[in-house]
Structure formats: C-alpha cells, structure tokens
Amino acid sequence: MDLTEQLDLFPDNPAPASRQAPPPVALLHPVSEATPTPRPPSLPANARWREVQAPQQVIGYVLQRSRRKSIGLMVNDDGLQVTAPTWVTLGHIDSAVIEKAAWILRKLRARQERQTHLATADTLWQHGGSVPYLGKRISLLLDGAQQTAVFEGQPYAPQDGDALRLALPADADRHRVRDTVHTWLQQQAQAWFEQRLHYFLEQNDLRIRRWRLSSAATRWGSCSSDGNIMLNWRLIHFEHDIIDYVVAHEVAHLRQMNHSKEFWRELERILPGFERARDALRKHDPGSLPLI
Template identity: 30%
Template sequence: MAETLDIGDPPIRVLIKKSARARRFSLRISNVDGAVSLTMPKRAALRDAVAFAQDHDGWMRKHLGKRPDQIVPTFGGSILLDGVDVPITLGTGRKVQFEAGVLYVPGTGAQVPAKLRAFYKTLARDRLAEASERYAGLVGRRFSRITLRDTRSRWGSCTSDGNLMYSWRLIMAPRAVQDYVAAHEVCHLVEMNHSDAYWRQVAAVFPDYKAQRSWLKRNGQQLHRYQF
C-alpha cells in the first residue's frame, strides 16, 4: 500500500513517492484530480519529508483552492455532452434518452451518476470506434481492438500490437476533439512516436489538430469534475 501523510488542519492527504533518481524533495498537484504527491530521494528520512510538506502547507492550500468544484450529476443539474452543457431531467422507461438537447434519465436521483456513466460509455464506444475506422482507412492500417477506460493521465493510447484505448470521458468534449484523439491514436499505427514524421501524418488526416489539442489542454480537467 502506498504511504501517505496527512498535513495540516483540515488535513491534506499527500502521497509519498520514493525515487532513486530524485536528488531533492518536490511536490506535485495533479491537474486532473487534485491528488497531491511528494517525491523524495530514496534514502531520505521520512521526518524530513514531513517537514518539507508542512513548510509548503500554504502553497498546497492555495493551489488546491483554485481547482474547480467537483460535480455529481443529478436531476435539475447539467452535464457536458459533445462540448455543450445539457440539462438532466427525470425520464421514463428503462434507458437514458437524449432528445432535443435534454438528457432524460429514468430512476431515482441516486441512480443518475451510474446510469449516465453507462450511457456515456456506450455512446463513446460507438463514436470512437467509428472515428478509428475512418482514420485507419485514411492511413491504410488496421487496429486490433478498442477498449474504454476512465484514465487520469491520458486521453488515449496505441500499443505496438495495434490495440487502441480511449477515455470514455471524451464524449463530454466537442465532436472535433473526439475525432482528433481518434486520429492521434490511429496515426501511431504508422509512427509509434511523436516525431516530426508522426505529426506530419496527423496533419495529413486531421489538418486542424492543433486547435483541438489546445482545447484539451485548456479544458481537459473540466471533464474530470464530474463524479460518477
């Protein structure tokens, strides 16, 4: 189990990471989920790590205070879909429906997050599978399979054996962003790197990639605000 520290009052949970390459203490706050981690030299004393974290208590609270609040989807609230904030309303039947710009969710309020998660994952799989097929055709390659995950550090990946992985939270981003990530990963079927040749391949199939890449950098953490 990972070692953690509770610093200050109210406590801030700090994850300890020991590194043989680290030469000094360093703190990092994740832009995605606000997790705080402290990297320390492998042979350093834990008491020194505690002192370092305590000395930076104010810095941690300042930066954590700037993070957007977390959102639990519920009736009367709203959620992003295709880059648009859409209202959540009580629906009928057994399935979530998206009609006329409104998400209709059947069941109780407590069931809303899980039902929306399932709906979003299904929709994301359909969208990203279609986009992957389209861009794979453009680059003249085939992929093996697609998996969806709720990843924190990346929006997609491509393995050397042609497996594609995407974050299902991309369904909350604009359609052009979803297409860009699909194009980005499919192009790794041609170039398994981020060389100039790779980016030329991306530009060939998705000329507007820079704008969509910038959107993710600016707004990506907003997609992780929603707690399912």
C-alpha cells in the same frame, strides 16, 4: 515481462496520494470579454493573423485564402475565422469584418457566456441538473415511467438544453443518478469513437488489433506497438474536433511509434489543421474534470 511498447497521448505522471480537486475549467479555451478575439496559440497551415479597428474595439481574426467566390466569416471557440478568395485585397477583407463587427462581437460574447457556463456550473446529480456532452450542456430529467434512458435530441449533434430522460424515480439519490449518467455517456462514447476510429482507419488503409475505452486519470489515449488503441471515455464531454484529434493522433502512431517530426507530419496528413484541437486539449487532463 510485457515488452510491448505503448505511446500515451500525454505522459502518465504519478499523482500525489492526496490532493484537492482543481477548480472548474472550461472544456474549451474561453474568449475574454476585454479581448474578444485573442490570437490562437497556433495557426493552421497557410493562415495568418490580422487585426482591424472596428467602431467598438479591435477585432483580430485568422485569415485563410481559398477558392471560394466570396468572403466567409465564422465564429468558433478560437475566435473569428475568415476565408476569402485569393484575389480579394486585405483592405476589402478588413472592411467586411468592420461591416459585420456588431454581429461578430455578439456571437463571440454568446460563445463566451456558454463556455463560462460550462466552466463554472457544478454538476447536480438530480432532476434538472446538467452535464457537458459533445461540447454542449444537456439537462437531466428523472422519469420513473421510463424503461431505459432516452436522449431527446440528435444523439451526436446535441444542442444546449437538450434533455437526457433517465429511467429513475424522482427521489433517486445522487450516486445512482451519477452512475446512470456515466453509463449512458460511456455507451455514447463507445458508439461514436467506434465510428470515428473506423473512419480514420479506412481513410488511411490501416488496421488495428482491437480498441477499448479507458478511464485513465492522466491520459486521453494510447496506442501500443501491437495495434491496441485505448481512448478515454471522458472525451465524450468535448466537441467533435477534439475527439477527432485524439483518435487521429493514435491512428498516426500505427505508422510512427514516436513523437518525431515524421509523426507530426503524418498526423497533419491524416487531420490537417489539428493544432487548434491539440492546443485546446493541452489545457486539460482527465483529472481536470472533477465535477463530472
């Protein structure tokens, strides 16, 4: 009997024998058009939520103080993030947001459109189809003259519309295209997860016995008490911060084989501000990506 203790990132609940595939979902929480800056489920440490009335509508934002010398505005999948020096008043910060309201709303709506596309676009396993890769949607091109698959972009910093050129004839059937794409995605996952795992282990002076990719239906990652880590290859569909969260989560288990307060403190030490990536990933499980 194998008594090795294993911790899963999410419980592996038995799936029913037969069930309909869930509807398409966004890889990250979409931003509503009616409320373009919804409050995130959780805020980073030392951050606060504020709302300001702009000419078009109310804009909410996450405010963090820092040692920087000016006010910084950034729009990401959690909405508007504002960093400001400790000496700047809230009134001045609100004024900066109002001044840039048109730019902020334009960025938020562009972000929403991209996420909606990720959520609803079925995967067509053919020339001109597309798949999500590291949070972007890349195009599939079939090229019988190719010897191997070639990605026409930065491998670990893709942009929407970058092409993956496959060494397949134009009339290749969908199953062959799908299997070829899956093989390429798994190769990228193997290489990128290896880098991120090495980084977190080195930063925390930790060692593991071994690690490998998994294809589990209901878990994103796991860590055993004897130092074996498994990471689901489908994480490669998500953005970097979500991948880092899962990797750091499993690395934290090397010191805390539980989900106690001590574990979450260890994870916060390893990956400060992990909550946003955790909350985004909680909306999904590997089985919630039925089209890919």
